[in-house]
Amino acid sequence: MRDASTADWLRHVTSLPGVPGHEHAAAPEIARAFGLFADRVTRDPIGNVYGWIDGTGEAPRPRALLAAHMDRIGFLVKRIESGGFIRLTTVGGFDPRTLPGREVLIHSKPPMAALFGTKPPHLQARGESDKVVPLHELYLDAGRPEAEVRRRVPIGTMVTLRQPPVDLLGGRIAAPGMDDRAGVVTVIRTLDLLRADRPAWDVVGVGTIEEEFGTVFLGARTASERVDPRLGIAIDVSHGDMAGARDGDTIPLGGGPGLTVGSNIHPRIFEGLRSTARSLGLPYRIEGYPMSSGTDAMDIQIAREGIPTAVVGIPCRYMHTGIETVEPRDIDRCARLLAGYLAGLPVEWSVTEVLK
Amino acid sequence: MTGRRIPRSGARRGAAPRFREDLLEALSNESGVSGDEERVRARIVDAVRDHVDSLEVDAMGNLVARIGFESTGAGARRNGAAGRARRAPHVMLCAHMDEVGVMVISIEKEGRLKLRRAGGIDPRIMPGQVLRVGTAGLRGVVGILPPHLTAHGDDEKVIPFDDLYLDIGAASREEASEHVAIGDYAVFDTVYERWGQTRKGKAFDDRGGCAVLASLVQERPPVPVTAVWSVQEEVGLRGATAAARRVAPDLALVLEGTASGEAPGASEGESAPRMGGGPTLTVHDRTLMADVRLVDLLQRVGDERKIPTQWKRPGVGGTDAGRISLSGVGVPSAVVSLPCRYIHAPAAYLDARDAQRTVDLVWHTLHALGKEWSER
Numbered sequence: 134m135r136d137a138s139t140a141d142w143l144r145h146v147t148s149l150p151g152v153p154g155h156e157h158a159a160a161p162e163i164a165r166a167f168g169l170f171a172d173r174v175t176r177d178p179i180g181n182v183y184g185w186i187d188g189t190g191e192a193p194r195p196r197a198l199l200a201a202h203m204d205r206i207g208f209l210v211k212r213i214e215s216g217g218f219i220r221l222t223t224v225g226g227f228d229p230r231t232l233p234g235r236e237v238l239i240h241s242k243p244p245m246a247a248l249f250g251t252k253p254p255h256l257q258a259r260g261e262s263d264k265v266v267p268l269h270e271l272y273l274d275a276g277r278p279e280a281e282v283r284r285r286v287p288i289g290t291m292v293t294l295r296q297p298p299v300d301l302l303g304g305r306i307a308a309p310g311m312d313d314r315a316g317v318v319t320v321i322r323t324l325d326l327l328r329a330d331r332p333a334w335d336v337v338g339v340g341t342i343e344e345e346f347g348t349v350f351l352g353a354r355t356a357s358e359r360v361d362p363r364l365g366i367a368i369d370v371s372h373g374d375m376a377g378a379r380d381g382d383t384i385p386l387g388g389g390p391g392l393t394v395g396s397n398i399h400p401r402i403f404e405g406l407r408s409t410a411r412s413l414g415l416p417y418r419i420e421g422y423p424m425s426s427g428t429d430a431m432d433i434q435i436a437r438e439g440i441p442t443a444v445v446g447i448p449c450r451y452m453h454t455g456i457e458t459v460e461p462r463d464i465d466r467c468a469r470l471l472a473g474y475l476a477g478l479p480v481e482w483s484v485t486e487v488l489k
Numbered sequence: 490m491t492g493r494r495i496p497r498s499g500a501r502r503g504a505a506p507r508f509r510e511d512l513l514e515a516l517s518n519e520s521g522v523s524g525d526e527e528r529v530r531a532r533i534v535d536a537v538r539d540h541v542d543s544l545e546v547d548a549m550g551n552l553v554a555r556i557g558f559e560s561t562g563a564g565a566r567r568n569g570a571a572g573r574a575r576r577a578p579h580v581m582l583c584a585h586m587d588e589v590g591v592m593v594i595s596i597e598k599e600g601r602l603k604l605r606r607a608g609g610i611d612p613r614i615m616p617g618q619v620l621r622v623g624t625a626g627l628r629g630v631v632g633i634l635p636p637h638l639t640a641h642g643d644d645e646k647v648i649p650f651d652d653l654y655l656d657i658g659a660a661s662r663e664e665a666s667e668h669v670a671i672g673d674y675a676v677f678d679t680v681y682e683r684w685g686q687t688r689k690g691k692a693f694d695d696r697g698g699c700a701v702l703a704s705l706v707q708e709r710p711p712v713p714v715t716a717v718w719s720v721q722e723e724v725g726l727r728g729a730t731a732a733a734r735r736v737a738p739d740l741a742l743v744l745e746g747t748a749s750g751e752a753p754g755a756s757e758g759e760s761a762p763r764m765g766g767g768p769t770l771t772v773h774d775r776t777l778m779a780d781v782r783l784v785d786l787l788q789r790v791g792d793e794r795k796i797p798t799q800w801k802r803p804g805v806g807g808t809d810a811g812r813i814s815l816s817g818v819g820v821p822s823a824v825v826s827l828p829c830r831y832i833h834a835p836a837a838y839l840d841a842r843d844a845q846r847t848v849d850l851v852w853h854t855l856h857a858l859g860k861e862w863s864e865r
Contacts, residue, residue: 218753228636231617234834253748254609255806276687276838299628301658307630452635454617
C-alpha cells in the first residue's frame with residue numbers, strides 16, 4: 134500500500150469501523166498504515182495510535198503533535214424487540230432525516246447487514262409523510278428470524294452505516310466516516326512526506342480516540358499528556374460548500390485547506406501555516422471560530438501547561454451522513470502544507486517568552 | 490444472460506417450474522423507471538425467448554408472450570367432465586417492469602441536479618441516499634446540510650421533494666452537462682443480496698412478479714397463456730390498460746410485489762401480510778374488486794397443495810388488475826402478490842420461499858382453471 138493513492142487510502146480507511154469506544158476495530162489497520170512511513174509506531178493503553186518521525190535536530194528535540202481522530206459516528210445496539218427488530222443508541226450526532234431506508238452493518242461475529250425500516254407509502258395514514266421519524270422511533274430490520282438475531286447480536290454491539298465509497302465526478306469521493314478518517318489519511322500522507330524530507334523536530338502523528346463522544350476530547354488530551362509536544366495541530370474535516378449553507382460557514386471543495394482562526398488557535402502557528410501555503414503556492418481558506426474549533430485542538434490546547442495549537446481543515450460536504458464528500462486533492466494539499474510547515478521549524482521555535 | 494438457454498425441468502413432471510432467482514437478481518439490479526423500461530425488458534426477453542411461442546413489444550412498450558395455444562387454443566370448445574361444452578380459458582398473466590424513481594429536471598449552475606418523482610416515493614427516505622443516474626450508471630448523492638449547520642428545530646421538518654438535489658461531484662453546469670441530460674432517470678444504488686432466506690434488493694415491486702412470470706413460462710401451461718410484462722404501472726397503471734385491450738383474455742392474474750406490514754409494536758392485523766407467510770391474495774384494493782371465483786380457486790389450490798396463502802390488507806394500494814378488469818367487456822381478475830418489506834424504498838426484502846410458492850400457486854391454479862373454469 135506504500136504507493137497507494139490518496140483516493141485509495143480514503144476508500145480503505147473509511148471502510149474500517151470504529152465508533153467511539155470501539156476504535157480497536159480500526160486501530161490495527163491505522164497502525165499498519167502509519168508503520169509504512171513512520172520510524173516507530175506505538176499504541177497507548179487508552180487506545181491512541183502513534184506514528185513517530187525522528188527529526189534531524191540534536192536530541193532532545195521538540196515534538197510536534199498531529200492529531201486526527203480515529204473514531205467515526207455510529208450506533209450501539211440498545212434492545213431487541215419482538216419480531217427481531219433492533220433499537221439503537223447513537224454515538225455521535227446524526228440527523229434522523231438521513232437514516233430511514235439506509236443500510237447498516239451490525240458488527241456481530243460474523244457481521245450482519247440490516248437496514249433502517251420504513252413504512253411504505255401504501256400503508257401510511259394521510260399526512261404521515263409530513264412528520265420526521267425521530268431517532269428513538271427508528272429501528273433496524275436484519276431480515277432474519279428473531280431467535281437468530283437474539284443469538285447473534287449482543288446488546289452493545291457496534292453498528293455503522295453500510296455504504297461503499299462512491300466515486301463522483303472530479304475525483305470526489307463520498308463515504309461515511311470521512312469525519313475524520315480523511316484526517317487520518319492526511320496524517321499518513323504527511324508522515325510519508327516527512328520521511329523523505331526530514332524536519333529538525335520529531336513529529337508524532339496520532340490517531341486519537343473518542344472525539345465524537347463525551348464532554349472531553351479524551352484521546353487528544355491523553356496523547357498530549359503522553360507526547361508533551363511543543364505544538365499541536367488537529368486535522369479534521371471542515372464544512373464544504375453546500376446548498377443552503379450560509380457564507381462563512383463553509384469552504385469550497387477543491388479550494389485547499391481551511392485554516393482556522395480564533396481563540397483555540399495560536400496566531401504564530403496560523404501565520405506559519407499561512408506563509409507556508411503562500412510560499413508553496415497552495416490555495417487555502419480562512420475559517421473564523423472565535424469560541425470553539427470543535428476539534429481535538431480544544432483539548433490539546435489545555436493539556437499539560439498549555440500547548441499552542443492550530444487546526445487544518447479538509448473541506449467536506451454533508452458531514453455526519455453516509456455520504457460525507459471530499460476531494461482527495463485537498464487532502465494532498467493539507468499534507469504538503471503540514472509537511473512544509475513542520476520541515477521549516479527551527480529547534481529553538483517556542484511561543485513562550487522570558488521577558489525579564 | 491444473453492442467449493443462455495435454460496434447460497426445461499422435464500424430470501419434475503407435473504411440478505411447477507423452478508423460480509428463476511438469477512433473473513430476479515438481474516432485474517433488481519437493472520434500472521427501469523416508468524417510461525424507461527427498455528433494459529429491464531431486454532433482460533426478460535433474453536430469459537424467456539427460448540420458451541415462448543411468440544414474443545412482441547406493443548405500441549406502449551409492453552412485452553407480450555404467448556404460450557400454450559397449440560393444444561387448447563382459446564375458443565376451441567371441449568367437452569367438460571359433465572359433458573357440458575366448455576373452452577379452455579385464455580389467461581393473461583401480468584407483472585409490471587417499471588420501478589419508482591426520479592427524473593433529472595434541471596442542472597443548476599453549481600452543477601447540482603434537481604429531481605422530480607416518478608411514482609410514489611416518500612421524500613423522507615431521500616436525504617443522504619446514493620442514486621445511479623442515466624444509462625451509464627453515474628453515481629450521485631442526495632445532499633443535506635450537516636447537523637452542525639442545521640437551525641434548531643429544522644431537523645424536525647421534512648425536506649420537501651422539490652428542495653432536494655443530487656450532487657454528482659460536478660463543479661459547474663457545464664461539467665455536469667457533459668455527463669447528464671435533463672430527462673435522465675435515476676434509481677437507488679442498491680445491490681441484490683442473499684441474507685439467509687431473505688433477499689435484499691431494490692424494485693422488488695414488481696421485479697419479483699416479473700421473475701415469477703418468467704419462471705412460469707419455462708414450462709408449457711395447460712391453458713393458453715398470454716404473459717404481459719407491462720410498463721408504467723407506477724404512474725397510473727397505463728401499460729396494462731392498453732395491453733389488456735389487445736390481448737382480450739378470458740381472465741387475468743396479476744403478479745405483484747406487495748407491502749408487508751411488520752414493524753415493532755405492530756398489531757397482528759397491521760403486520761399482515763407477513764414476509765415468509767406465502768403468496769398474498771387480494772380481496773379488494775383501491776382499484777379492484779377481485780373476482781371471487783378466482784380468489785376461491787387460488788385459495789383452494791393453495792390448501793390442496795399445502796401452499797400457505799394469506800390476505801393483503803383490504804382496500805390498500807392498487808395494481809394493473811384494476812385496469813385489466815375494466816378492459817373491453819370486462820375481465821375477471823385477481824392478484825397474487827409476493828409479500829415484500831419496504832417497497833418503494835431504497836432496499837426491500839422478500840423471502841425466497843415465498844417466490845417459489847407464488848410460482849407453485851399460480852402454476853397449479855392454471856391447471857385447475859384448465860380443468861374446471863367455465864363461463865357463467
